[in-house]
Amino acid sequence: MSGFEPKIVGFLCNWCSYTGADLAGTSRIKYASNLRVIRTMCTARIDPTFVLKALMEGADGVLICGCHPGDCHYVEGNYKAMRRFPLLKMLLDSYGIENERVQLEWVSASEGRRFAEVVDNLTEQIKALGPCRVRTAHELDMAER
Amino acid sequence: MENHKIGVYVCNCGTNINKVVDCDEVAGKALEQPGVVCAKSYKYMCSNPGQEMIVKDILEQGLDRVVVSACSPRMHETTFRKALTKAGINPYFLEMANIREQCSWVHTDHRAATDKATSLTKGAVRRVVHHEALEKRFVDMCPATLVIGGGITGLSAALELAEAGNPVFLVEQSDHLGGNLARVDLTAPYLDSAREIIRERILRVQANPNITVYLDAKVTTVDGYVGNFKAEVQPKGEASSTLDVGSVIVATGYKPFDPSVTKVFGHGDNPNVITSFEFEKMLRKGNIVTDKGKPPKYVTIIHCVGSRSEEYHPYCSRVCCMTALKYGQEVKSALPGAFVYDLYIDMHAFGKGCEDFYKQASEIRTIFLMYQKNTKPDIRPAGPKDDCEMLLRVDDRLCGEEVDIPTDLVILMVGMEAREDSAEVARLVNISRDKDGWFIESHPKLDPVATTTEGVYIAGCCQSPKDINESVAQARAAAARILGKIAKGRLEVDAVFAEVNQDDCSGCRICNELCPYSAIEFNEDLHRSSVISAKCKACGACVTACPSAAIKGRHFTDEQIFAQIEGVL
Numbered sequence: 001m002s003g004f005e006p007k008i009v010g011f012l013c014n015w016c017s018y019t020g021a022d023l024a025g026t027s028r029i030k031y032a033s034n035l036r037v038i039r040t041m042c043t044a045r046i047d048p049t050f051v052l053k054a055l056m057e058g059a060d061g062v063l064i065c066g067c068h069p070g071d072c073h074y075v076e077g078n079y080k081a082m083r084r085f086p087l088l089k090m091l092l093d094s095y096g097i098e099n100e101r102v103q104l105e106w107v108s109a110s111e112g113r114r115f116a117e118v119v120d121n122l123t124e125q126i127k128a129l130g131p132c133r134v135r136t137a138h139e140l141d142m143a144e145r
Numbered sequence: 146m147e148n149h150k151i152g153v154y155v156c157n158c159g160t161n162i163n164k165v166v167d168c169d170e171v172a173g174k175a176l177e178q179p180g181v182v183c184a185k186s187y188k189y190m191c192s193n194p195g196q197e198m199i200v201k202d203i204l205e206q207g208l209d210r211v212v213v214s215a216c217s218p219r220m221h222e223t224t225f226r227k228a229l230t231k232a233g234i235n236p237y238f239l240e241m242a243n244i245r246e247q248c249s250w251v252h253t254d255h256r257a258a259t260d261k262a263t264s265l266t267k268g269a270v271r272r273v274v275h276h277e278a279l280e281k282r283f284v285d286m287c288p289a290t291l292v293i294g295g296g297i298t299g300l301s302a303a304l305e306l307a308e309a310g311n312p313v314f315l316v317e318q319s320d321h322l323g324g325n326l327a328r329v330d331l332t333a334p335y336l337d338s339a340r341e342i343i344r345e346r347i348l349r350v351q352a353n354p355n356i357t358v359y360l361d362a363k364v365t366t367v368d369g370y371v372g373n374f375k376a377e378v379q380p381k382g383e384a385s386s387t388l389d390v391g392s393v394i395v396a397t398g399y400k401p402f403d404p405s406v407t408k409v410f411g412h413g414d415n416p417n418v419i420t421s422f423e424f425e426k427m428l429r430k431g432n433i434v435t436d437k438g439k440p441p442k443y444v445t446i447i448h449c450v451g452s453r454s455e456e457y458h459p460y461c462s463r464v465c466c467m468t469a470l471k472y473g474q475e476v477k478s479a480l481p482g483a484f485v486y487d488l489y490i491d492m493h494a495f496g497k498g499c500e501d502f503y504k505q506a507s508e509i510r511t512i513f514l515m516y517q518k519n520t521k522p523d524i525r526p527a528g529p530k531d532d533c534e535m536l537l538r539v540d541d542r543l544c545g546e547e548v549d550i551p552t553d554l555v556i557l558m559v560g561m562e563a564r565e566d567s568a569e570v571a572r573l574v575n576i577s578r579d580k581d582g583w584f585i586e587s588h589p590k591l592d593p594v595a596t597t598t599e600g601v602y603i604a605g606c607c608q609s610p611k612d613i614n615e616s617v618a619q620a621r622a623a624a625a626r627i628l629g630k631i632a633k634g635r636l637e638v639d640a641v642f643a644e645v646n647q648d649d650c651s652g653c654r655i656c657n658e659l660c661p662y663s664a665i666e667f668n669e670d671l672h673r674s675s676v677i678s679a680k681c682k683a684c685g686a687c688v689t690a691c692p693s694a695a696i697k698g699r700h701f702t703d704e705q706i707f708a709q710i711e712g713v714l
Contacts (some may be wrong), residue, residue, distance in 0.1 A: 003464075005257075007714055008711060009710060009714065011302075011356075014219075015577070015597055016577065018219070019577075019597075020218065021220060021246070021247050022246040022247065022253055024219045024247075025217070025245065025246030025247055025250035025251050026246060026250070028250055028251070030251055030252065030253060031251055031252075033248075033251075033254065033257040033258060033260075034263050035510045036261065036264055036268065036709065036713035036714070037243070037247055037265075038267060038268070038706060038709050039686055040199070040685060040701055040706070041641075041683050041684055041698075041701060042684035042685055043684065044684050044685060044686035044689060045684065045685025045686065045688060045689055045698060045701060046689065047688075047689045047703065047706075050706055053707055053710050054710050057278070057710055057711055057714040058714045059710075059714055070572075071571075071572075071577070073575060073577075073597065073598075073684075074661055074682060074684035074686065075575075075661040076661055077661070077684050077686050078463060080659070080686055080689075080690070081621075084503045095544075103334065108577065109579075109585055109597075110577070110578070110580045110585065111580070116251070116511065129311040
């Protein structure tokens, strides 16, 4: 599908990744404009339902970014996110959603360039996958009629 | 749903945002959103007229929610919250959309950037509707301070605080105070004695009854929060002590680059190739000699060893150029007949008095040669007919030719690097490091000594290479920040924390184990958990984990985030 511009929602922790994203800005590093960032204090706050909600609302991909393991502002919040992530992927598989649409990456406050690369790579990956087709029960009902 | 009156303010940031994002369009689209009663695009929202505009609209139009689409909330959230307070509404009725750092500065396509700014603003509008009024929270401020590091920075900070009448615990890892400066002879550019500078500080610290010095000691844990930290100090071979402190100053300094590890310029193998610190030792003894015990006739100084190089550290260590010029002066003064060659890449003489100092170095006939960045002058043994120990070949950019310099002693101007324990210290006090290992300040220009952990400050070279005056200035700046808090007595802290709805709590205790701060207590009688708000740092781990959805993460509730997701898509 040519010209497909995916919508991607990013959940970024306040201390490392959001700051890293800000650093990409102050360093004027350019990257794809498909990401819409939502800030949480820690990746541990990112409820899997946030990810599902984003996909239901029409996101084609979701990025979760937190501090590198061992560097969490809240000691170990990112480990909690890390453990939830494989379960979330299993859930996506069972719903028939390609689990590559959801990515977990570690970006520190000093990694502005890395943040830009992560966004660019994920955007390319989602472009290759094409639009995400999640339908609510209501939409399915409507489609069947 | 109750009817809200939302005001949206789109900042142009001069041209920073407006040159890529069509701010008028973003404001126009915002006005179409339900609840938005006014939407404006303005040159500088953070300016006084910008803030006054918000205050005026709140008062005149009865706004009860405000969205500012501008820079990162990390930059100006506090500024705009104050404007809301001034207008008499709860400061948490604000939401910011980051359309500068995360939009106009990172995108070039006007259409795409404007669309992105529009959806980020829409996300903020949707979210802010669900914002709740949060009450201020106050905590006591303990007037004592923990200072980690007993170099010039730590000593200066300790004195500033203690002389204002406050207790200070100064913890030094080695067995003496003074840090790296205690190893230096004279200082540039005024040739004052480092020994005198440092000794005066040490004597004052030792004489001050408010300062407790721990030598040969390590800080093993720092728990708690601003105004109320508990630190554990472990002196070698003694029982550890628990200290109650309100603030922490990290002044752990730097480590000189060690060229012997990779044998830069043969250091480690060739005894007549020494580092600047090894040369300082000779100067302090008043005995400049080669390994044969003879005074050198030719002294060569090489700049930028370990600094400004692709191989080691990319940054400039800032103090070495002036130190090198100082060596020229000290060699000429001790050995009037000696020749001094100064091999630099670029001469950085940016400080006060430094350009004059550079001129003085020329006047006493220091011979300057300029070598190319990322090349290394080559050192080889001299022949039997030469009156020197070594010959140093350098491609001199000033004359454009390769020249051989006679040399008896080579001084490597080693740069500064982050200490090996910097990661450990960062974890101890919960602050971040940059790619080179230096601690990260809250804002590089506007908040240079604060960190992302409230109550923890950084000063001196642990933040990045700097000279003595800059280190002392930072030490005193950090102390001033703390004195301001001590003067207040009680601190207003963020009203964001988690709370357990007692009616919904099933008493499963999952959250109890998850909390990294032990901020959740369990009431055995009621069989319910509750959050000790002062201990909670609002990470939200418990909120997400609670199977009964009984825990609310204030200001980051499910409703708020769901609404924002809907808005941005």
